[in-house]
Amino acid sequence: xxxPVLLFALGLILLIKGGDWFVDGATGIxxxxxxxxLLIGATVVSIGTTLPEVMVSATxxxxxxxxxxxxxxxxxxxxxxxxxxALTIAIRPSNVDRxxxxxxxxFFFGSAIFYAGTAYITGxxxxxxxxxxxxxxxxxxxxLVRKALTQPELPxxxxxxxxPEGTMTKDIILLVIGAAxxxxxxxxxxxxxxxIAQALGVPESVxxxxxxxLGTSLxxxxxxxxxxxxxxxxxxxxxxxxxxxxxxxxxxGVSVTLSPFAVPASKTIGGMNASLVVDIPVMFxxxxxxxxxxxxxxxxxxxxxxxxxxxxxxFCVFQFVA
Numbered sequence: 594x595x596x597p598v599l600l601f602a603l604g605l606i607l608l609i610k611g612g613d614w615f616v617d618g619a620t621g622i623x624x625x626x627x628x629x630x631l632l633i634g635a636t637v638v639s640i641g642t643t644l645p646e647v648m649v650s651a652t653x654x655x656x657x658x659x660x661x662x663x664x665x666x667x668x669x670x671x672x673x674x675x676x677x678x679a680l681t682i683a684i685r686p687s688n689v690d691r692x693x694x695x696x697x698x699x700f701f702f703g704s705a706i707f708y709a710g711t712a713y714i715t716g717x718x719x720x721x722x723x724x725x726x727x728x729x730x731x732x733x734x735x736x737l738v739r740k741a742l743t744q745p746e747l748p749x750x751x752x753x754x755x756x757p758e759g760t761m762t763k764d765i766i767l768l769v770i771g772a773a774x775x776x777x778x779x780x781x782x783x784x785x786x787x788x789i790a791q792a793l794g795v796p797e798s799v800x801x802x803x804x805x806x807l808g809t810s811l812x813x814x815x816x817x818x819x820x821x822x823x824x825x826x827x828x829x830x831x832x833x834x835x836x837x838x839x840x841x842x843x844x845x846g847v848s849v850t851l852s853p854f855a856v857p858a859s860k861t862i863g864g865m866n867a868s869l870v871v872d873i874p875v876m877f878x879x880x881x882x883x884x885x886x887x888x889x890x891x892x893x894x895x896x897x898x899x900x901x902x903x904x905x906x907x908f909c910v911f912q913f914v915a
Contacts, residue, residue, distance in 0.1 A: 594792055597785040604781030605808040608645040611774025615644060618767030625761060643839040644772075645809040648779035650848040653801075658787060659854025663718075664801025665809060666845045667872050670837045671802070672810045674879040675905035678833045683898025689830055689887045698884050700733050701838045705880070708841055709873050712856045723849030730842040782808060796859035799912045802872065810836075830883075830893065837880065875908055 646669050653661035704726070711722055782805060790800040848854075860867040879901055887893055 594789075597788040597792070600781050601785040601789060601804075604778045604783075604785065607774040607778030608649075608782065608809060609778075611771045611776075611778055612645055613771070614767040615771030615775060618764045618769075618771055621759065621764035622761070622768065625764070640839070640843070643836055643843060644775050645779065646840055646844040647847055648775050649782055649805060649809055650844050651851055652779045652783045654848035654852035654854060656783065657852075658783065658797055659852070660797040660857040660859060661783060661786065661801040661805060662845075662848040662852075662854065663857055663868070664798040664872075665805050666840045666848075667868075667876050668802035668806025669810050669840045669844070670876050671872075671879055671905065671908060672806045673833045673836055673840075674883050675901040675908070676807070677810060678830060678883055679898045679901035679905065681830075681898070682893045683895055683902060686893045686895050686898070688892045691888055691891050694830075694834065694884065694888060696736070697834045697838055698888070700729065701834060701841070701880065704729055704838060704841045705877065708845065709877070712873060713869060717853065717855040718845070718849040719853050720850055723846050723851075723853065726842045726846030727850060730839070730846060733838065733842070795913070796857070798857040798859055798868065803909055803912055830887065834884070871908075871911065875904065879904055 646665055650662040650665050653659070653665070708726070711718060786800050786805050787797060789795075790797045856866065857868055858866045862870050882897060882901060882904075886897060
């Protein structure tokens, strides 16, 4: 039991460090080709911080562990919102730009309704569903790229454009090693997470909804903490919403397209699938609790962070006790 736990932890470390190096390398290369900062953030960084979830879910689906692929996507959304975003809000509430939230929230809730509808009506995710989710991702990225190119963010007056540090060779090495670390880390996480779940008699979906989801969400946590320390707590909200959208359309899209799977039913409540009764509803509840007050009042309140943290604690307890 000790060896799987240690390898699981090693997988988490490789995922975190790999994601960090991948983003650094890709960002450095993009800067050298004078790609706009906004475009880098919207594409390279956003996708880079979501790569751990993509690799874990894809590896799980291909290996026949659909429960981990499914639980990781939903669990990461719940973790991002009710733990990571909640911490930043509880510590330092801030104002938000409501206009900037409308587009990602529209895409998120539209995708979430489609995703949930598929789960409730058909009970499984087919390859067609995966392709449709990926199509939403492509459309969203196209809109972001077009916006970044047509509305470039100019440096403030008196500021010089940042020059990339190091060399192109260093950036390429970081990119390659980062990608390799993510791939190896994902395999260690999935294989040993499955062994731990079997040894404890815990369903794979529970491990995915909690430990795996938290582990693959660590890049977002690091970003949120960095934003908080630098006094840009509002920035983390946009990052969280973007990451949540990518978990639905990119992470789930890739895993379902590679290997379709049914909605996990290993855990029930009163004879009903716990995922449909608890997991998906909690995903909607925490996102609504985060976004509705922000859209209505243009600011985040400390009570939101505290309420979200309480929901996350209750959610984790339920997963292991119920």
